[in-house]
Amino acid sequence: MNLTAASTGLRCGELQALQLKNFHGDYIEVEKSYDPIMKRLNSTTKKGRTRRVIIPGIVKQSLETLIDSNPYKDQDSFIFFSEIPERPTHGEYVNLCLDKAMERIGIT
Numbered sequence: 001m002n003l004t005a006a007s008t009g010l011r012c013g014e015l016q017a018l019q020l021k022n023f024h025g026d027y028i029e030v031e032k033s034y035d036p037i038m039k040r041l042n043s044t045t046k047k048g049r050t051r052r053v054i055i056p057g058i059v060k061q062s063l064e065t066l067i068d069s070n071p072y073k074d075q076d077s078f079i080f081f082s083e084i085p086e087r088p089t090h091g092e093y094v095n096l097c098l099d100k101a102m103e104r105i106g107i108t
Contacts, residue, residue: 001080001094002101007059016088017041021075023063027052034088 001015008028016034031050033042045051055063063079070081078088102108 001089002098003062004055004059007056008053010053011046012091012094013042014045016078016080016091018079018088019075020067020070020073020077020079023067023079024052025060027054028063029053036091039087 004010005012005015010030011033013033013035014030016036017032018028018030022029022031029050029052030045033045034040035042067079070077070079072078072081072085077085080089080094082089
């Protein structure tokens with residue numbers, strides 16, 4: 001998720017809202033955002049419009065690997081899935097993973 005964020009500039013809620021149907025190989029379609037407080041998808045993004053975001057090859061490969069490992073195969077399933085099918089990975093968990101990775105390479 002951090003790699004996708006760094007490569008695309010998507011907001012956390014937009015990344016969390018990405019579903020399998022939004023992945024199109026060379027680009028992702030950003031049409032919704034996820035509200036972690038209400039634990040639901042918003043019907044649109046913050047700007048209220050759908051957009052296509054081109055992704056670099058390494059992001060495409062990483063997303064394909066993640067999608068292949070996704071236990072939920074429905075097109076409405078989240079790309080960044082969690083143990084609960086109707087909820088994506090929690091944003092705080094993603095931040096924690098980034099912090100740990102940064103510590104491992106000496107960034108405090």
